[in-house]
Structures are given as C-alpha cells and as structure tokens.
Amino acid sequence: MWLSDKSCTETVEVVWASQDRLNPQTRVVRKIEQCGREMKGWSRKHFGNVRRELYLKRRQLGEAKSEAQLCDNNSRVRALKEEINDLMDKETRMWLQRSKTLWASHGVIDSKYFHNKATQRYRKNSITNIRSSVGRWCSNYEEVAETLVNY
Incomplete structure (x- = not known):
C-alpha cells in the first residue's frame, strides 16, 4: 500500500x-x-486512519452535493469523489495485504470476505493463553512471555 x-x-x-x-x-x-x-x-x-478519512470524506460529499444543487457548481463534488476513490483503493489494498491472499487479484473482490479472512488470520496467529510446564494456564502478557522464554 x-x-x-x-x-x-x-x-x-x-x-x-x-x-x-x-x-x-x-x-x-x-x-x-x-x-x-x-x-x-x-x-x-x-x-x-484510512477508514476514518473515508467516513469523513463521504460526509463532506453529502454536504457538497447539497451545496452544488444550490450553487450549481460541481467542482468540489468531483474532487471529493476522486479523493474517496483513492481512499477506497488504499483500503482495498490494505485488506488484501492483511488477508494475505495472493489469488485475490484473479477473482472478484468482496471486502467483507477479505475483512473476515484478515480478522480470522489475526485470531489464529495470536497467543492469548498458554499452559506452563507445571500445567497452569497463563493468560496475561507477562506470564505468557515468561512461559515461552522458559520453554
């Protein structure tokens, strides 16, 4: 990205x-x-924050459309649409990178699907609990780190 x-x-x-x-x-x-x-x-x-910027630009676009109807000037609307397209492109690339799906470029892009894949991968790669050598479950960050180092 x-x-x-x-x-x-x-x-x-x-x-x-x-x-x-x-x-x-x-x-x-x-x-x-x-x-x-x-x-x-x-x-x-x-x-x-791409998502926050996209949200703000869409709100500005709604306001600009209302102003354009009154003033008969669409230049701001066109500029905001261009910015929104760029932000959507960045967001799509971000989710494709996070989902780590190389075949995505060959298929239809479904952002909800890629968001779910990225979230699933994050959960799969996270260690929140681990059992120590004495059989006790460790859940806070320091205990998990200490258990891994001791192993």
Whole structure:
C-alpha cells in the first residue's frame, strides 16, 4: 500500500543517503531504526486512519452535493469523489495485504470476505493463553512471555 505513494521511496532514500561517522555495522542498524521512525511518521501524515478519512470524506460529499444543487457548481463534488476513490483503493489494498491472499487479484473482490479472512488470520496467529510446564494456564502478557522464554 505504501509503495503506491511516490513520497514513500523518497523518504527511504533520504534516510539511507544521510551520512554519519559510525562503523559500517552500527550504521546499518541505526539507519534501519531511523528509517522505521521516519516511515511511521510518514504513514501518519500520508495515510492516517484510512477508514476514518473515508467516513469523513463521504460526509463532506453529502454536504457538497447539497451545496452544488444550490450553487450549481460541481467542482468540489468531483474532487471529493476522486479523493474517496483513492481512499477506497488504499483500503482495498490494505485488506488484501492483511488477508494475505495472493489469488485475490484473479477473482472478484468482496471486502467483507477479505475483512473476515484478515480478522480470522489475526485470531489464529495470536497467543492469548498458554499452559506452563507445571500445567497452569497463563493468560496475561507477562506470564505468557515468561512461559515461552522458559520453554
């Protein structure tokens, strides 16, 4: 999803082009960390919460349609429709990536189906409870982590 935005590549290139006086091994680690921080900020700025933005744009579109009927000017309506289409495209790519279905590009896209697949995968990959070596069930994060480390 990020790669669809040209400024993503530019952000990464700026981080990797920066010069510092560390040894090569430390430099790579620092650049990876810095790149992660920059990309997190970049994502908030350029993508934000796609679903919330889509909801807000749809509300604005309703208001703009009402104004367009009174003023006879559709330029704002067209601009909002374009923004909504871009946001829907981003949302679709996000759910396709989360569902990890490679064959999705060959079939009909049903967003409810992909949402369910992504949610199912998240639940399947989550460890909420685990039985320790003494047979006791651990459910809070620290106990689960300690049980895994001790194993």
